[in-house]
Structures are given as structure tokens and as C-alpha cells.
Amino acid sequence: QKEVEQNSGPLSVPEGAIASLNCTYSDRGSQSFFWYRQYSGKSPELIMSIYSNGDKEDGRFTAQLNKASQYVSLLIRDSQPSDSATYLCAVYASGNTGKLIFGQGTTLQVKP
Amino acid sequence: GAGVSQSPSNKVTEKGKDVELRCDPISGHTALYWYRQRLGQGLEFLIYFQGNSAPDKSGLPSDRFSAERTGESVSTLTIQRTQQEDSAVYLCASSSPARANEQYFGPGTRLTVT
Numbered sequence: 001q002k003e004v005e006q007n008s009g010p011l012s013v014p015e016g017a018i019a020s021l022n023c024t025y026s027d028r029g030s031q032s033f034f035w036y037r038q039y040s041g042k043s044p045e046l047i048m049s050i051y052s053n054g055d056k057e058d059g060r061f062t063a064q065l066n067k068a069s070q071y072v073s074l075l076i077r078d079s080q081p082s083d084s085a086t087y088l089c090a091v092y093a094s095g096n097t098g099k100l101i102f103g104q105g106t107t108l109q110v111k112p
Numbered sequence: 113g114a115g116v117s118q119s120p121s122n123k124v125t126e127k128g129k130d131v132e133l134r135c136d137p138i139s140g141h142t143a144l145y146w147y148r149q150r151l152g153q154g155l156e157f158l159i160y161f162q163g164n165s166a167p168d169k170s171g172l173p174s175d176r177f178s179a180e181r182t183g184e185s186v187s188t189l190t191i192q193r194t195q196q197e198d199s200a201v202y203l204c205a206s207s208s209p210a211r212a213n214e215q216y217f218g219p220g221t222r223l224t225v226t
Contacts, residue, residue, distance in 0.1 A: 032213040043203055043217040044155070088154065092213045098143060098160035098168055100215055105154060 004091050006103035014111055019076040021087050021106050029094025033065055035074045036088040044088055048074060079110040116218030118204050124224045125194055133189045133221045137206030142184050145205045145215055155203065161187060194225045
């Protein structure tokens with residue numbers, strides 16, 4: 001069973017702080033990793049993709065990947081109340097199945 | 113450009129009835145995916161279409177679920193003899209050949225079985 005694990009939270013941070021969201025996965029063959037943001041009652045929105053070990057930065061977001069440790073993280077700098085949402089980690093299953101395996105999501109609350 | 117569209121946005125049906133959910137992918141996207149999200153849960157893969165290849169139906173939860181796709185366009189997910197446990201948001205996503213692993217989601221159809 002290929003799994004993606006996230007802490008459900010809620011993770012509460014003050015406005016302006018760095019939010020750190022973590023994810024581990026079991027499929028060692030996975031090569032593609034994604035972070036989606038999902039506001040309450042809305043569909044997931046792709047915010048970051050990462051394919052290589054190391055860091056990838058896009059604006060206030062930084063994705064980090066460590067394939068040896070099977071670990072993916074998302075850092076949100078200068079957190080804003082509008083960042084309050086559920087963040088879903090997704091891993092593209094090995095074997096070219098087309099499947100994204102999703103974690104349960106971490107709820108982030110940014111307090112003004 | 114236009115994103116993935118789904119219809120209806122909401123559907124309430126009685127237990128035992130059949131329902132059809134529709135998805136229009138982003139123009140030019142050859143791959144199309146259906147997921148299910150129960151309240152407070154993560155996304156559950158249902159089925160994957162890639163071009164004219166046979167679909168990967170491995171995620172369909174029972175033989176009451178089926179899906180079709182016409183070429184590289186519209187897809188329909190059909191649930192026969194609906195049960196209360198089918199109540200969920202059904203999400204469709206599509207991806208382009210150039211960035212095949214990046215899936216973009218539609219707004220979803222919220223299905224309620226009474």
C-alpha cells in the first residue's frame with residue numbers, strides 16, 4: 001500500500017511567521033511531488049511541484065525534497081491570513097499509473 | 113484560458129438512483145483523472161484516461177461505478193444504484209502532455225445521496 005503521511009494539524013502560526021508543513025511517503029520509486037492548497041469548500045489548487053532533491057523556491061513558498069529520507073516539506077514565509085487553508089501533499093505513484101497519492105492534508109491557521 | 117469544468121456543481125439524489133457527472137478538461141490536456149473526496153478526508157483516486165489508451169480503472173470502488181471518455185475531451189462518471197456512502201465531492205483533473213504529472217482540478221461535483 002503506497003502511502004503519504006501528513007500531520008493533520010491544525011498548525012497555527014502568527015501572521016508574518018514561517019509555516020513549515022511536512023510530508024513523508026512510502027513509495028521509493030516516486031519521482032514527482034506536489035503541494036496543493038485547498039480552501040474550505042473548494043477544490044485543490046496546485047501551488048508547488050518538485051522533482052529533484054533540494055529546495056525549490058517560488059515567491060513566499062519553498063518546497064524541499066529528500067528522496068533518501070522519503071520526505072517532502074513546504075515552507076511558507078511571511079505567512080498571511082489568506083494562507084489559512086488545508087495543504088495537501090501528493091506523490092505521483094511509480095509505474096506511470098497516472099495516480100497521485102494524496103496525504104490527508106495539514107490545516108494551517110494564520111492568526112492576525 | 114478556461115480551466116477544468118464540471119457539472120453539475122451539486123447533485124442530490126435518492127438512494128438507488130443512477131447519476132452522471134460530467135467533466136470538461138482543459139483544452140489540449142490529453143490525460144483526465146477522477147478522484148473522490150469524502151468529507152474531511154483526503155482524495156481517493158478513481159480512474160485515469162490517457163489519450164486513446166485503455167483507462168486505468170483500478171481505483172473504482174465497485175462495479176456500480178463506470179466512466180467513459182470521448183477521445184481527448186469530455187468524460188462522464190456514472191454511479192448506478194447510488195448508496196449513501198457514495199456521498200462525496202467528485203473531482204476531475206487534467207494534465208498536459210508537456211507536464212504530464214501536474215494535475216489541475218475542476219471545482220468538483222458535490223453528490224449527496226439521501
